[in-house]
Amino acid sequence: MSHSQSGLSNISQVLLRTPHLLSGQCPLLVNMSEDGFINEYLALNPKSKISCYNTNFIDYSAISSRYKENVHCVFDSQYQSKTLHDLVIITFPKSKAELPFTLAMIANSLAPNATILMVGEKKGGIQSSKKVVIDYIDNYQKIDSARHCMLFAGSIAEQARSTPFDLASWYKQYQLNINNISLTIASLPGVFSQKQLDIGTELLLQNLPQKMSGKVLDFGCGAGVISCFIGKTHPDCQLSLLDVNALALTSAMKTLEINELTGQVFASNSLSSVTEKYQHIVSNPPFHQGIKTHYHATEQFLSGIKANMLPKANITIVANSFLRYQPIMEQYIGSTEQLLCKKGFLIYKTQC
Structure with missing residues (x-):
C-alpha cells in the first residue's frame, strides 16, 4: 500500500x-x-x-x-x-x-x-x-x-x-395512538423505527412539557414522529425538523403532509445548518452510526445547542440509560433533571 x-x-x-x-x-x-x-x-x-x-x-x-x-x-x-x-x-x-x-x-x-x-x-x-x-x-x-x-x-x-x-411505493405506513392523539407515520427503508414506534420515543412523547408554544427543534427527527405529535397536541408550535439522512428527511416531510401539518425540514451535520433560536428542543438523539457506537454528533449537539435556545427555553431528550449525557447537559446548558428511568431509557430535561 x-x-x-x-x-x-x-x-x-x-x-x-x-x-x-x-x-x-x-x-x-x-x-x-x-x-x-x-x-x-x-x-x-x-x-x-x-x-x-x-x-x-x-x-x-x-x-x-x-x-x-x-x-x-x-x-x-x-x-x-x-x-x-x-x-x-x-x-x-x-x-x-x-x-x-x-x-x-x-x-x-x-x-x-x-x-x-x-x-x-x-x-x-x-x-x-x-x-x-x-x-x-x-x-x-x-x-x-x-x-x-x-x-x-x-x-x-x-x-x-x-x-x-x-x-411512493416504498413507504411503510403505520398508525399511532398516544394520549388520544392519532398519527399516521410514513417511513422509507432504513429510517429509524421504520415499522413501529420505538420504546425510547414513546417514553419521550409521554414526558414532553405540558405547555408548548413557539419554535420547536426536533433534532434527529427520523420519520417525524415527535414533531407530528407536538404539532397535533400544541397547534401553536412552529416545527423545525433536522436529520443527517436524506431518507429520514423525505419520510418526515411525508409524515407531516399525511397528518396535515407543516414544518421546516432540513439536513444538518449536528448543528451545522441550525441558524435560528428555539423555545423547545426535543430529541431521541442518534447514537448508532454504522456498526460501531458513536456519540460524537449528540455530544456536539448538547455542547453547542445553548446558542440556539431562547431565554427560558427547555430541552427534553431520551437516551439509553448507559449513555452519560447528564454531565454534558449540566456543563453546557444548565441544571438538568432526570424525569424518568424506565425500560433501559432515561428522560432528561434542562431549562435554559
Missing part, C-alpha cells in the same frame, strides 16, 4: 486490490465516505466522470467540498440520471432493507452491461447479501475477502432495469 493510501478505510483498500474492475467512463459511487478513495480512483482512471450519490449529509458535504470541480455530487432520497453509468460501487448499508430500495432506484440509471460492485464489512452482514439482491443483480459472485471486508460483483438484472422506480 502506498503512503497516500494510509488514510483509506478497509472498504476502500479492498476495492483498490482489484483495479481491473474499477475502470469506468462514468462510474457512480453510492454511499461511499470521503477517505481519499476518489483521489486513488482518479489516479487509476484520470478520464472518468465520477458521480457520487449519498444519503448521509456528512459524507455528501465532505465529498462535494473536496471535489467541487470533477465530481458530480447528489444528496437526496432519490437518484436519477440521464447519463447511463457503466460502473456502480455500492457500500453495503447498515440496514439491509435499504439495499433493494437502492438497487431498484439506480437500476434505470445503469447501462445494460454495467458492472455492479458491492463492498462492506463482514460484521455488517454482507455475507448474506446474495439473498437480498436476488431480484436485482445477476451473476452475483464473491471477488475478494480481506481486511475484514468482502467484495462482490455482478450485473443489473434486466427486469430491474425495465421497471420504473416509484418512490
Whole structure:
C-alpha cells in the first residue's frame, strides 16, 4: 500500500486490490465516505466522470467540498440520471432493507452491461447479501475477502432495469395512538423505527412539557414522529425538523403532509445548518452510526445547542440509560433533571 493510501478505510483498500474492475467512463459511487478513495480512483482512471450519490449529509458535504470541480455530487432520497453509468460501487448499508430500495432506484440509471460492485464489512452482514439482491443483480459472485471486508460483483438484472422506480411505493405506513392523539407515520427503508414506534420515543412523547408554544427543534427527527405529535397536541408550535439522512428527511416531510401539518425540514451535520433560536428542543438523539457506537454528533449537539435556545427555553431528550449525557447537559446548558428511568431509557430535561 502506498503512503497516500494510509488514510483509506478497509472498504476502500479492498476495492483498490482489484483495479481491473474499477475502470469506468462514468462510474457512480453510492454511499461511499470521503477517505481519499476518489483521489486513488482518479489516479487509476484520470478520464472518468465520477458521480457520487449519498444519503448521509456528512459524507455528501465532505465529498462535494473536496471535489467541487470533477465530481458530480447528489444528496437526496432519490437518484436519477440521464447519463447511463457503466460502473456502480455500492457500500453495503447498515440496514439491509435499504439495499433493494437502492438497487431498484439506480437500476434505470445503469447501462445494460454495467458492472455492479458491492463492498462492506463482514460484521455488517454482507455475507448474506446474495439473498437480498436476488431480484436485482445477476451473476452475483464473491471477488475478494480481506481486511475484514468482502467484495462482490455482478450485473443489473434486466427486469430491474425495465421497471420504473416509484418512490411512493416504498413507504411503510403505520398508525399511532398516544394520549388520544392519532398519527399516521410514513417511513422509507432504513429510517429509524421504520415499522413501529420505538420504546425510547414513546417514553419521550409521554414526558414532553405540558405547555408548548413557539419554535420547536426536533433534532434527529427520523420519520417525524415527535414533531407530528407536538404539532397535533400544541397547534401553536412552529416545527423545525433536522436529520443527517436524506431518507429520514423525505419520510418526515411525508409524515407531516399525511397528518396535515407543516414544518421546516432540513439536513444538518449536528448543528451545522441550525441558524435560528428555539423555545423547545426535543430529541431521541442518534447514537448508532454504522456498526460501531458513536456519540460524537449528540455530544456536539448538547455542547453547542445553548446558542440556539431562547431565554427560558427547555430541552427534553431520551437516551439509553448507559449513555452519560447528564454531565454534558449540566456543563453546557444548565441544571438538568432526570424525569424518568424506565425500560433501559432515561428522560432528561434542562431549562435554559
